[in-house]
Amino acid sequence: MERPLTGNMKADGEPLSLAEYERAGGYQAARKALTMSPKDIQQAVTNANLRGRGGAGFNTGMKWSFVPLDGDPEQTRYLVVNADEMEPGTFKDRVLLEGNPHQLLEGMLISALAIQAGTAYIFLRSEYKRAEKRITTAIQEAYQKGFLGKNIFKSSRSLELHLHVSAGRYMCGEETGLLNALEGKRAQPRSKPPFPQVSGLWGRPTVVNNVETLCNVPHIIANGPEWFKGLSRTADGGTKIYGASGRVKRPGAWELPMGTTIREILEEHAGGMKDGYRFRALLPGGASTEFLGQEHFDVKMDFDSVMKAGSRMGTGTLVVLDDRTCPIGALHNLTRFFARESCGWCTPCREGLPWAAKILAAIENGQGEAGDIDQLAMLGSSLWLGKTYCALAPGAMEPLRSGLKLFREEFERHIKERRCSYKEF
């Protein structure tokens, strides 16, 4: 089984230096990309069916193709890497940032060529201190070697690359919120259209891509789209960094073929449930995805299959809920997170999320009332897609809406008995 993203990483957890990365074949794809036209790079990535690993799953090459390349060749265009990995339960980009920072830099170089961007930013979450240090070193190494800056690889092309370290706020992970944050404003979302590809950072054409997405790009350019598609078990190209947390025997992250089943991830790689605990449900890809149950164990973890099963693959990192943990408590914890992290820009999100969290807290604490379930269901539809400015509140409603169905009896029992029976464990 090929593991292009993590196969070269060192066992001791130290990052690959530039020299080590080059010995493993690194920066050859960037040299190759310099001989290709932007449209050819875009086409290769489109054909590879690389879908955005931040969670939305949009075809990456197609996303790039919306950047206007005609007109003024000197026009400023930006590439921005979303390394603000703050989706609860998600730690896959951290693995890539810490283990092989040059892989990301090379992916950025090639992607910048594909959209003719002269400046690139890495938007990193503040808590990833180890990654910050390693990226800073890698950027310095690349500049010293002439792989970044003016006339990269002695060509006529240039790329200035900067690291921006944020200060902790989930909202910055939203594409347009991130751009506002990078401009030094509150990370409130912008209305779309115009899309960032046309009017992004400082009103210039901008592409925002996830870390894992960009790390795949050098491998596609080096080995071709057909090879990339061959890595996968489904129509989505490549491998995927999956993960698992919660009460499983071996929580962790693993690079596996795209389309690996939930069962394989959970049972073979995470080692199944810890002794004394039984599986209840899982969030397939971070906090803002719908719960799935045991009947979904044979679902392939790719964008379309998980969607068909009634959830989203999201970031592909499973959060497992066991039978001895209160599902209402879990929903309360999730909803409280979203309520705190709401930017407050639009009313449904600002008002609705604390309301939902308050009702859940009441039910969890044995003070729930008969109408509470209906009230939560009402919030579930009034904070849904199309009714809020961005996807934060609908994302928050995904676990809640599915939880209302999946844990219906638990809700009713908490309200009827006016207590939480899990608290006695």
Place this chain on the structure above:
Amino acid sequence: MLSDQEKTEIETEIRRYERRSAACVDALKVVQRHRGWVSDEALADVAEILGMTTHELDSVATFYNLIYRRPVGKQVILVCDTISCWVVGQQQVFDHLKMRLGADWGQTTADGRFTLLPVPCLGVCEQAPAVMIGNEVYGDLTPEKLDRILERLK
């Protein structure tokens, strides 16, 4: 008044962006690195350097979880209270932490050593439950392990 050192560091940050105001988070962090937190006076000084109004800058400063607009202890203990840490049963560990330090969430210990701050997911879910102190992440916490960490930091 900002020190010359702070001003120099802020100017260095500004060079990485196309507009001065874009460096505001970095500038606030410079002040916080030197003083532990960002006072109203320091905020006004930074705003002037960046060409922003104090209100503009404060709207950004208060947006972030990790820009402190109130004094904090020597070390801030960032405690993940989000789903992956919650689901493995962090209550016992964090009750122990609060009791040992004699401080509740958001409070600073009487000796001014530690501030306890609950934060969203730290991105180390495979090591849940976890906290972050300074630049270090401490995972797979138990009450005993937490005791050893706090001893070492004293």
